[in-house]
Amino acid sequence: MASPNIYTDLNFKTQPVSSGTVSDSSSARPKKATIHRSNPGFPTLPFASLMFFLLLAILSSVALNILFQMYSDLLEEKNSIKQLNHTKLDCIKDHPSEEDKVWSCCPKDWEPFSSHCYFIPIDWASWSESEEKCSSMGAHLMVVRSREEQDFITKILNHKTAYFIGLSDPGHRQWQWVDQTPYNESTTFWHTGEPSNDHEQCVIINHRLSRWGWNDIPCSDKQKSVCQMKKIYL
The missing domain is CATH 1.20.5 (Single alpha-helices involved in coiled-coils or other helix-helix interfaces)
Incomplete structure (x- = not known):
């Protein structure tokens, strides 16, 4: 009797050889080719x-x-x-109650009034330079909101000096406060006859005719200024 046709020389290292017989040698060859041949269309x-x-x-x-x-x-x-x-603060207790321990503070050498603090820089500068100086201290040029505020600040100003405040005209006499507070014509303190010149687009507060008031001047003029910031609460 003829012995079975067993392919013992096919060395399939990745697949164990079955203990059964292989009837067709042609079925084994594609497997060998598939295992060892790489597809050139895809990266290795x-x-x-x-x-x-x-x-x-x-x-x-x-x-x-x-x-x-x-x-x-x-x-x-x-x-x-x-x-x-600011390295040093001057603080006061807003309410004397023991339960309420809120303190309102202004930087040392700043003057407190209501909910704000005020400071007068020693240098003279243009309106934009003055605003930049205030901004570097976390403040802005003063915004006047009431007669009481106006009276407060004028008591600490030198009546021989003019001071820039945060009011300017970007064009067409549309006055604007530097902090975007709406311009209220009923709360303004212009000197008589002011504003007087369309080319004078920045505002100072000065003492004239025995009273304090506002005057429009060129923004490039060198003046002193008043800085304003909100109080710090602790």
């Missing part, structure tokens, strides 16, 4: 791995750059806030 495993790690490195680099920029922006903001902090 090492190339795909290289591309994956390259893409990962690029994404990591982008993420690090974004984080570094965010950290830089945060550090800059922190430094800016630090520059605005």
Whole structure:
């Protein structure tokens, strides 16, 4: 009797040889070709791995750059806030009640009135330079909201000097306060005959004809100024 046709020379390392007989040798050859032949249309495993790690490195680099920029922006903001902090505060207790421990504070050498603090810089500057100076201290040029506020500030000003306040005209006599407070014509303190010139677009407070009032002047003039900021509450 003829012995079975067993292919003992086919070395399938990735698949164990079945203990049964193989009846058709042609069915085994495609398996051998499929295991050892790579498809030229697709990248091999090492190339795909290289591309994956390259893409990962690029994404990591982008993420690090974004984080570094965010950290830089945060550090800059922190430094800016630090520059605005005042080292010394003068505080008063708004309410004498023991239960209410809210204190209202102004930076040292600033004058308190109502809910704001006021300061007169020593230098002379244009309107925009004066506003920039106030801004560097966390404040802005003074906004006058009432007769009481006007009277308060004039008591601490030198009647021989003029002071910029936060009122200006961007054009067509549309007066605007620097903090966007609406301009209320019923609460204005112009000197008689003022404002007088369309080319004078910034406002000072000065003493004239035995009283304090407002006068429009060129924004480039050098004057003193009054800075204003909200009180700090503790």
